[in-house]
Amino acid sequence: MTLTIEKLQDIAKAEKASLESYRYQINVCVAAGCLSCQSDAVKAALEEEVKHQGKEKECIVRGVGCLGLCAVGPLINVSPPGAVYQAVQVSDASDIIESLTGNPVSRLELPIDQPFFKYQEKIVLENCGIIEPERIESYIAEGGYEALYQALRQMSPKEVIDEISTSGLRGRGGAGFPTGLKWTTVYKAQHHEKYVVCNADEGDPGAFMDRSVLESDPHRVIEGMAIAAYAVGASRGYIYVRAEYPLAIKRLRKAIKQAKHLGILGENIFNTTFAFDIQLRLGAGAFVCGEETALIASIEGRLGRPRPRPPFPAEFGLWGAPTIINNVETFANVAPIIRRGGNWFAGIGTEKSKGTKVFALAGRVNNTGLIEVPMGTTLRDIVFDIGGGIPGNRKFKAIQTGGPSGGCIPEQFLDMPVDYESLKEVGSIMGSGGMIIIDDTACMVDVAKFFMEFCMSESCGKCAPCRIGTTQLHKLLERITLGLGRSDDIETLKSLCDLISTTSLCGLGQTAPNPVKSTLRYFEDEYTAHIQQQHCAAGVCAIQTAKEAKA
Amino acid sequence: MNTATASKNASSSPRPPQNIPDKRLRKIDRTMRLNGYASHALIETLHTVQETFGFLDPDMMKYVANSLTVPLSRVYAVATFYHFFTLKPSGEHTCVLCKGTACHIGGTAEILRKVETMLEIHPGETTLDGKISLMTARCLGSCGLAPAGVFDGTIVGHLTPETVGNKLHEWRKDDADH
Numbered sequence: 001m002t003l004t005i006e007k008l009q010d011i012a013k014a015e016k017a018s019l020e021s022y023r024y025q026i027n028v029c030v031a032a033g034c035l036s037c038q039s040d041a042v043k044a045a046l047e048e049e050v051k052h053q054g055k056e057k058e059c060i061v062r063g064v065g066c067l068g069l070c071a072v073g074p075l076i077n078v079s080p081p082g083a084v085y086q087a088v089q090v091s092d093a094s095d096i097i098e099s100l101t102g103n104p105v106s107r108l109e110l111p112i113d114q115p116f117f118k119y120q121e122k123i124v125l126e127n128c129g130i131i132e133p134e135r136i137e138s139y140i141a142e143g144g145y146e147a148l149y150q151a152l153r154q155m156s157p158k159e160v161i162d163e164i165s166t167s168g169l170r171g172r173g174g175a176g177f178p179t180g181l182k183w184t185t186v187y188k189a190q191h192h193e194k195y196v197v198c199n200a201d202e203g204d205p206g207a208f209m210d211r212s213v214l215e216s217d218p219h220r221v222i223e224g225m226a227i228a229a230y231a232v233g234a235s236r237g238y239i240y241v242r243a244e245y246p247l248a249i250k251r252l253r254k255a256i257k258q259a260k261h262l263g264i265l266g267e268n269i270f271n272t273t274f275a276f277d278i279q280l281r282l283g284a285g286a287f288v289c290g291e292e293t294a295l296i297a298s299i300e301g302r303l304g305r306p307r308p309r310p311p312f313p314a315e316f317g318l319w320g321a322p323t324i325i326n327n328v329e330t331f332a333n334v335a336p337i338i339r340r341g342g343n344w345f346a347g348i349g350t351e352k353s354k355g356t357k358v359f360a361l362a363g364r365v366n367n368t369g370l371i372e373v374p375m376g377t378t379l380r381d382i383v384f385d386i387g388g389g390i391p392g393n394r395k396f397k398a399i400q401t402g403g404p405s406g407g408c409i410p411e412q413f414l415d416m417p418v419d420y421e422s423l424k425e426v427g428s429i430m431g432s433g434g435m436i437i438i439d440d441t442a443c444m445v446d447v448a449k450f451f452m453e454f455c456m457s458e459s460c461g462k463c464a465p466c467r468i469g470t471t472q473l474h475k476l477l478e479r480i481t482l483g484l485g486r487s488d489d490i491e492t493l494k495s496l497c498d499l500i501s502t503t504s505l506c507g508l509g510q511t512a513p514n515p516v517k518s519t520l521r522y523f524e525d526e527y528t529a530h531i532q533q534q535h536c537a538a539g540v541c542a543i544q545t546a547k548e549a550k551a
Numbered sequence: 552m553n554t555a556t557a558s559k560n561a562s563s564s565p566r567p568p569q570n571i572p573d574k575r576l577r578k579i580d581r582t583m584r585l586n587g588y589a590s591h592a593l594i595e596t597l598h599t600v601q602e603t604f605g606f607l608d609p610d611m612m613k614y615v616a617n618s619l620t621v622p623l624s625r626v627y628a629v630a631t632f633y634h635f636f637t638l639k640p641s642g643e644h645t646c647v648l649c650k651g652t653a654c655h656i657g658g659t660a661e662i663l664r665k666v667e668t669m670l671e672i673h674p675g676e677t678t679l680d681g682k683i684s685l686m687t688a689r690c691l692g693s694c695g696l697a698p699a700g701v702f703d704g705t706i707v708g709h710l711t712p713e714t715v716g717n718k719l720h721e722w723r724k725d726d727a728d729h
Contacts, residue, residue, distance in 0.1 A: 033695050036706035070695030205651035205690035243598065243635050245692065282598055284633030287689065301591035302625075303632045362653035362694035369695050400652065434694070436652045450655050454689070460632075 002271050003263040005149050008140060015141035023058040024100050027077040027129065030063035031215045032247050033208075033369070038090070039074035045093035046076075053097050065216020067129040069116060070369040077129065078104070086110040115385040116367050121348070123356050124332045125372045128216040133251050136258040139219040145264055147335035151227045152270045155338075160231040161187055164334065166342030168354035173199055173290075173327030174402065174431040175507075176353070176420040182324060185314040186232040189322035194234035196225050197318060197325045199295060200241040200248070203287040204403025205454065207434030209358040210328035212370050214241065214248035217332070218255035222278060224331030226265070227338060228324055229276045237278040238318070240295050243285060252280055287404075287458035291506045292317075292325045294460065305460045306506035327432065329358055349375030353419035361387050363436035364394065376417040379409065383437055394439040398522070402431025404451045404458075405511035407518025408444065427518040429511070443540040444523040445530055449477040451515035459508065466509030469500035473516060483543035485531035493520065493527075575603045579611070583618055590621045593629055597636060606640045634689075642677040642684035644703055644722045646715075651690030653697035662698060663687070665712040669719060683722060 019025065028034075028043040046061045067075040072086040078096065085096065085108040092108060099105045122128075132138040139145070151160050165180025186194060198221060202210040214221065225237045241249055256278050259265040267275045281299050288294045289304040296318050298304040317323025333355060337345045346354050353375040359382065362368050366388035373382065379399055383389070390396055398408040407428035409416075416422050420430050438447065456470040473496055479485055497513035497520075504510045520527065529535045534543050582599040586592030596619065600611050607630050616623040630636045648654075648663055663674070670678050670685060677684040693699040696708025702718055 032706070033693060036693060036696060036699075036708055073695075202692065203689065205655075206653050206694050207690070208692035208694055211692045244688065244690075282595065283635075284594055284598070285635035285689070286633050298594065299591070301589075301593040301595075301621075301629070303628055360694060362697060363656045368653075368697075403652070434652070436656060436694075438656060442656055447656075450652070458689075 002268050004271065005153075008145060008149065011137050012141045012143075015137040019060070019141075022060040024055075024060070025077075025079050026059065026061045026096070027064040027067075027079075028061065029065070029067045029073065029075045029129065030133075031066035031128075031212055032245075033066065033070035033212075034073035034075055035247070037073045037087075039076075039088075041090050042074050042076070042088050042093065045090040046096065049093040049097045053094075055097065055100070059097070059100060062132050063134070064130060065128040065133050066125070066212040066370055068120075068125075068369050068371065069110070069367055071367055072110065075110070082112070084110040084112050114388075116369075116371070116388065119377070119381060119386050120372055121356055121374050122372050123336050123345075123348075124213060124220075124329055124358050125216070125370070126336070127220065128212065128370075131217065133216050133218060134254055136219060136255065136262060136264075139217070143339065144219055144335075145223055147338035148223050148226050148230075148264070149270050151230055151338050152272050152274055157187060157231045157233065160227060160338065163338060163342040164231070167333075167337045167345035168342075168349075168352075169330065169333055169337065169345065170353065170420065171327060172329035172333070172357070172432070174405065174429060176430060179326065179330055182314055182326070183228065183231055185312075186234075186322045186324050189315055191322050193236075193319075193321045194232055195318040195321055195323040196229045196232070196234045196237040197295070197299070197313075197323055198225055198237065198239040198328060198331055199290065199292070199325055200239055200245075200328045201283045201290045201295060202242060202245075202328070202432060203290045203458075204405075204432050204434050206360065206362055206400070206436045207403060207432045208360045209370065209433045211242075211245050211248050212360075213328050213332050213358070214245070215251055218248075218251045219259065220335060221252075221328055221331045222255055222259055222265070224334035225278060226269070226276050227334050228326070228331065230274050232322075232324055234324070235275050235277070237276065238281050238299055239278060240281045240283060240289070240299055243282045249280065249282065256280065286460070287454075288460045288506070288508050291508060294506070295325065296323065303460075305462045306508075308505060329433070350417060350419045352421055357418070357430070357433060359433045359435050361435050361437070363400070364390050364439040364441070365437040366391055373418075375419045378415050378417055380414040382418070382435065383414070387437065390437065390439050394441065396437070397440050397442065398438045398444065400428075400436040400438060400447070400515075401434065402429035402511075402514070403434050404454045405429060405507065405514055406431045407514045408438065408447065408522065409518075410522040427514070427521055429514070441538055441540075443481075443536050443538040444519045444526050445477065445481055445536075446538075446540045448516045448519045449474065449481055452477055452512070455508065455512040459512075463503075463505040463509060465500050465503040466505065466512060469496060469504070469509070470512050472496060473500070473513065477516070480527060480530045481536070481541040481543070483530060483534035483536075483541070485527075487531065489531060490520065490524065490527055578603050579615070580618075583615075588619055590619050593619055593621055593626065594633070597626075597630060601636060606637045609638075639677070642681050644682060645684045645686060645701070646719065647686045647688050647691075647701040648674075648710075648715075649691045649693070649697070649699045649701075650687045651692075651694060651697070653694035654690075654699060657697040659698045659710075662700075662710055662712050662715050666715060666719065669716060683719065 083104040169179040170176040294304040294306040313323045452474040616626045674687040
């Protein structure tokens, strides 16, 4: 059975009509954040209550994707009147259903005119909190798979790539490589088989953007991959997803099955000769597998160890074939670009960084959760307006971006616009989008030690600078945090950092010293205080015990 | 296990380990069959083994190695390289504490210290009575709920040393009641 555009439009119409037949819609967030606050029980209670009050014909309860403000989950959205309720409990169900005909339940209401919602611009997350992630019809009703139809039936592969190049989209996994350029390389490569791989091995601690996209809108990623496959001439795709994300895996499996059933994956897609199939591959808890050559090795069933590049995967990738590897968020941007044009996308953001970026806000900030802002938004807007500032009015100290490969940005750069270049200039990186806000209760030497412990145990061990270097750095930091540092330790740290960054084989080792480098650059006084006065201003480090041990 | 089936299988395909119920073995065979017994299905197959048995049993590793015709050394290398795989059976209850950045800033270290003293074990170990296994995770991706942990498969957020301590007490008490 091949799907036609008429059939696709029929599905969309039927879905919309069925939704419109209800007077009230209650959307309950069923992404992992809210689920861990028992939002599934809340959903069940609401459904029960709708039945109990005999409102089945006028009210529908749906499970939708992430509504963003994970800090105050479970979140639900009731329309009309378009109210958002926070921290909803099972016991609130009857009040909520009763209030449908009257005033909203004021004790649960979350003001939606606050900066958290107002300052965001959603492209990747446009469907999050709106569609039901486990139903393909819901995605189709919001224009899903129309971009794929448009690409297959109205555009040549070259035109698709041109559109992506025009948009200025850059890899959202962290390095920011121009997506159009990567696709062009694979497009030009002569090989009987090509592959499209989606990197969903979101290993950075403090990052949960990809997980939320996969849990809230899995079809968008599948559509992006299919368009990419058509553009470069691939017929098989793999999604490499962390085994630690069971819900994302479940929803992806379901989405792939539904797409196959409808004929969106398989042979003769939209009555063309284009054929595409996607398989899921589970990671097994190795951070280094986020590196593209290690990821390929892992898909091939081997140890996830990187190899020197070049050749890049675009020329010599999975099983030696030219391979596109893009991040979840990159693929999620593809369908909107095809639908609305590269120029539209290029109109958003800064000169060199186009579009929007999804960030995961966490740490010492009031509004922890998932946000999407145009490139070029300042850190101050993100932390203090959208993020709602620091809890307990404590003092902002730094913002950590880019996970273990990134750095800590101090207060003086708060007014800096966020894009790939400016973050790099101040010693951090965009990374995949985790932003951890640090206040004065944290010790920066301890933060550096934390990341070094991470890199040390995640180093795959293939190259000496990374394997041995990270261990040495960790030992030095350990010593300093115990109050046993020596006066030349800072110099040793600096020279070791340079050595590791310049001589390591892959991105993990090359960027591993970044957290140490950036904390040394902006917070050297804290290091000195630990070494010279055996003093940890934040009181985090276990210096006391060390002193006692010496005595 | 039915000895008649075992001897019949032995001639044509790798011998399944003894004393393992057919049903669980079938799951593992299914994964390998779906992947055409290709050697690149190794990680997928090990996932199924761990899902079915809770850990990677040496006999099962041999069975997988033979079925997929990959050297046992490679199976062992893969099983020990990836953190997700475990070679030891876990306790009745599992407590996973997240050690991600947000959780670290939120005070996981203190919680972990408390749990370690309370259970007298380190992460990756199981209490002597086999009741509770303690593990740490790199990042659960539940940073909005930091500090977070997983107790018997359920994610719990905003942990404190007290709430975790109470939970562990509960487990011990429950079992004592049985």
